[in-house]
Amino acid sequence: MEALRSVDVVVNAAGIFQETADASFEHVHVSGPCTLFELAAAAGVARIVQISALGADERAATAYWRSKAAGDACARAFPGTHVVVRPSLVFAETGASTRLFLTLAAQPVVALPGGGRQLVQPIHLDDLVDGVTALLAHPAPPPLIEAVGPAPLSFADYLRTLAAQMGHRLRVLPAPAWAVRAVSRLPMPASVPLPDADALRMLDAGSHGDAAAWQALLARPLRPATGFLASSTRSDVRDAARLRVLVPVMRLADSLMWLVTAWVSAFVYPVPASLDLLQRAHVPAAFGLPALYGAAALDAVLGLAVWHRRWRRGAYRAQLALIAFYTLVISVWLPEYWAHPYGPVLKNLPVLALVYALLKLDDPDGHRPR
Numbered sequence: 320m321e322a323l324r325s326v327d328v329v330v331n332a333a334g335i336f337q338e339t340a341d342a343s344f345e346h347v348h349v350s351g352p353c354t355l356f357e358l359a360a361a362a363g364v365a366r367i368v369q370i371s372a373l374g375a376d377e378r379a380a381t382a383y384w385r386s387k388a389a390g391d392a393c394a395r396a397f398p399g400t401h402v403v404v405r406p407s408l409v410f411a412e413t414g415a416s417t418r419l420f421l422t423l424a425a426q427p428v429v430a431l432p433g434g435g436r437q438l439v440q441p442i443h444l445d446d447l448v449d450g451v452t453a454l455l456a457h458p459a460p461p462p463l464i465e466a467v468g469p470a471p472l473s474f475a476d477y478l479r480t481l482a483a484q485m486g487h488r489l490r491v492l493p494a495p496a497w498a499v500r501a502v503s504r505l506p507m508p509a510s511v512p513l514p515d516a517d518a519l520r521m522l523d524a525g526s527h528g529d530a531a532a533w534q535a536l537l538a539r540p541l542r543p544a545t546g547f548l549a550s551s552t553r554s555d556v557r558d559a560a561r562l563r564v565l566v567p568v569m570r571l572a573d574s575l576m577w578l579v580t581a582w583v584s585a586f587v588y589p590v591p592a593s594l595d596l597l598q599r600a601h602v603p604a605a606f607g608l609p610a611l612y613g614a615a616a617l618d619a620v621l622g623l624a625v626w627h628r629r630w631r632r633g634a635y636r637a638q639l640a641l642i643a644f645y646t647l648v649i650s651v652w653l654p655e656y657w658a659h660p661y662g663p664v665l666k667n668l669p670v671l672a673l674v675y676a677l678l679k680l681d682d683p684d685g686h687r688p689r
Contacts, residue, residue, distance in 0.1 A: 323362035328455050330368040331355060331390075336383065336415060337515065344386035353393035360398050368454055369394035373405045373465060373526050380524065381517040395462065402454050404447075406466040407526045408477075410547045411444035412556060418563065424481035424489055425560035432500075432519065434493035435475025440467040440527035443542040453536040465528035469541040474522060477544055484548040485557035496523075566680050569673060570625055576670070577622030577638070585615040600652045617641070625677075635678040642667050642674070 323329070331352045335342050356367055371394075375387035391403045411417050423429050447466050454460050472480070475491040482489035500516060534541055548556060584593065594607040602610050621641070624634035646667050649656050656664045 320358045320362045323359050323364055326359070326362070326364050328366045328368065329355065329359045329364050330370070330451060330455075331394075332370040334370065334372075334387075336518075338382075344382050348383075348386035349389045349393075352390040356393050356397050364399065366400040366455070366460075367394060367397050367402070368451060369401070369403045370451070371403050371405045373407045373467070373528060374521060374524060375405060380520045383517060384521070400460065401462060402460045403463045404451060404454070404466050405463070405528075406442055406447055407468065407528065408439050408441040409444055409447055410441050410544070412548075412552070414444070418560070420478060421481055421485075421556060421560040422563045424478045425485060425487075425557055426489070426564065427487075428490040428492060429478065430492045430494035430499070431475055431478075432494055432496040432523070435473055435478065435491050437474045437522050438471045438525045438527045439474050439477055439522075440471040440530070441477060441544055441547075442466055442468040442533075443547055446533070446537060446541050450533050450536045457536075461532065464532050464536075465530075466533050467528045467530050469530055469534070469543055471527035472544065480544045481547070484545070485553055485560070487557075562680065566677070569677055573638070573673060573677060574622045574625050577618045581615045581618035581622065584618065585612060596653070600648050632678060632681055635674050635681070638674045639671060639678070642671055 333347055333351060335344070335347050338344055352369065356369075359367055369391060371391050372384065372387045375384050375391055377385060377388045377392075379385050379388065394401050394403050408416065408420075412421075446468070450466055454464075478491065479489050496519075500519060530541060590608075590611070593611050594604075597607050597610055598604060621634050621638050624630040624637075646664060649664055
């Protein structure tokens, strides 16, 4: 309350699209804003602006929309001037939903429920911010206003528009709604760009409205979806969107290589032949079996560790060191494998490059909180 005493306007833009162990819809969308608005009223704040979501309703199909509506109710109870802003899809290159849409648009082909006929009316972040800025000093702001782009378009056309700005053509295929919902329920790593069941429900409901009120606030034309990406950043945005799909695919290939190698070493390849290779590599006979099964277990651990964010970077470094060690041992004691027509040792070179790329493309901030 002390921090609010010198504040003229409070804008609540806190929001999450998915709940986590540390952040629930109830905390972020309801109890947090309601407490903030109560303290603002007690501190004498004259005006609040609540950033909600288009589609928010107490009887909505998703917990996200219902929680947004509950926060809106607290905003409407504010004794001073209050405005509830309900945006449609917001285009912001660093936003989670925009990254998802850009990732989908960067692919050569994408399957959408119903062929992507659902109507959306995306608004650029700059247009949203400029409109909210205008509301701060508006002499008589509306209590409820929709923030949407200039015109609705189908979700498929929205993705095609983003694809065109990234310099390629996107092919959209229709997919049965039940199949898309089934895939959305599968356990996937966070980096895999797939919408969850609630996102699909909200997409089916559509997200469009009347742009006239927001247009009047800006006193300038709203930016169309065809101009969302700045020409100077289009190639970088395209490359980043492609990497969001390629990195999980590369990680899967790396993981399978280690796991299958572990399985083949322990249960498929003849044990006498494996022991013979170890003896030729100067491993004492007494340590042959422990070395064989220990190496297989290590391979399995390295194949699984890349899926745990906390262990991933360490696993990549261990893989690089192990591949380099194996390559050195083979070069010294089994040099004939360098001349093998299948290139079993030469293939270590692209594998090293793959693992090194995964290490460098991993989150540079690591797992530690900042």
